[in-house]
Amino acid sequence: MEMIQLKNFEALNSIANHIFEENDEASIISDLIIEQAIFKKFSFRKKPSDLHKNMRLIYLLLDSGSLSSQVFWDAYAITRSSNVDQNFPLTLDQISELLELTNTENNKKLYDDLKFFISTNGLVKQASKNHITSEEITEASSLHGSIAFTHLSEGDKKKLIETGKEILLHALILLEGWCPLKFNSSNLSDEVDFKHSKKLLDSLKEHGLIKSASKKSIDKYNKNNEILKNPGTSNDILEYANYIRTANEVIADLKKLAGSFEIQDRGASSLEVSYNFSEHLDFKSILDLSIKNHPKVKNHSLIEMLNEYSNGDFKKDYLKKCQEYREKQKGSAKDYLEKKENDKLLDLDLLESINPALIIIDSIKYLISSINARIAIIPGVQNTITAQELALIAKLDTYRTVINDGNPNNKRNEENKKREKLEKVGLTEKERTLFTSDSARKWLQCDSRKFPYRLRSSLNLSNEFTAESLKDIYKAFS
Secondary structure, three states, X not given: OOOOOHHHHHHHHHXXXXXXXXXXXXXXXXXXXXXXXHHHHHOOOOOOOOHHHHHHHHHHHOOOOOHHHHHHHHHHHHHHHHHOOOOOXXXXXXHHHHHHHHOOHHHHHHHHHHHHHHHHOOHHHHHOOOOEEOXXXXXXOXXXXXXXXXXXXXXXXXXXXXXXXXXXXXHHHHHOOOEEEOOOOOOOOOOOOOHHHHHHHXXXXXXXXXXXXXXXXXXXXHHHXXXXXXXXXXXXXXXXXXXXXXXXXXXXXXXXXXXHHOXXXXXXXXXXXXOOOOOOOOHHHHHHHXXXXXXOOOOOOHHHHHHHHOOOHHHHXXXXXXXXXXXXXXXXXXXXXXXOOOOHHHHHHHHHHOOXXXXXXXXXXXXXXXXXXXXXXXXXXXXXXXXHHHHXXXXXXXXXXXXXXXXXXXXXXXXXXXXXXXXXXXXXXXXXXXEEHHHXXXXXXXXXXXXXXXXXXXXXXXXOOOHHHHXXXXXXXX
């Protein structure tokens, strides 16, 4: 508990409550899986999942006590460490030589980091030209053998998973208006340039890895740093700069995390596609293997696990929704679908083919959009903001609530009268969902809102603080 300051409890305890409160993990995943299956089957224009469905999944992934979280992250670590393609010309002999050179008492950290880099980027697999592969590739494919298995140690797997969870945690903190500072500097006003590292820069130049920047670029860099290091610069400006910088770094990390879940799915498991030359592991196949091998799970697939946990209601709900969408079809499409009304096997086959990676990617997309919306509302970034962005910040399921609040002819009830009015930018059809940033900030900060939002101060998190540390906060305040 000493690793975090008292002021941080407000933000972190709120997030911890969402993560560790009683959650029906089967229903959280079931809702999103069924939504993906219905979309794929009927090819209607996909509406984004509502706020709460996406957030419930993110919270669930941060709960280490959840079986779903355990098997999801286990599958993530395996696919992440096997599917990364690097332009890597080194041979197995050279990899072995590098490890021998760094395996000394003075280079222990360098040696450990090098091993982690090799094992989590599939470099042995690539250097061996796929003669050495992961055990999961061999188990998932009846056609692929291996002279040896790549090995991801439990320590490296834990570190990889903690890194993924930390990215999600930082995103959640940003959504609350706080800025998580855990990037080797406590503030942008600190000395962050590389003037003190001229020797390091010269070394990188000597090895041909960098070249000198243009005078224009250096002047721009120095000007920005001077503003931030100036004692006269207000705390607000520093906080805004910290938030924007950190938010952009977290967005970049979220994109990489989502990329780890991306698949080569073109209607079949990637291991069954003849042009999958890189032997990319399919997340769904590996997730099913993780479920099968988990000591507390009796099922062999996510779908069967969800169906068992819901006493069979999962598949019943899905089939019911399929029927409802058939009835909404018109003309020849309806005639065609009604012919297959009783063919439940086809419906269930489609359900089994849905890759759970898709629901994680969608939730990460929501996080990215939500953070971008919060950047947009920072003073000086832009003068206007859309209703969709405001809905993301205010945690509303639909942006129509924002439009109604911005309608001057809308009758305001007692609760709405307490809120600041939104000012529209113009009256045209295109501008009717566009509002001034100044009025939007006041509107968001109203205490009468269910989720008032304002940019807060930074949270200084030590390197020892992880998503698991939230459990201590939850226990202390629950």
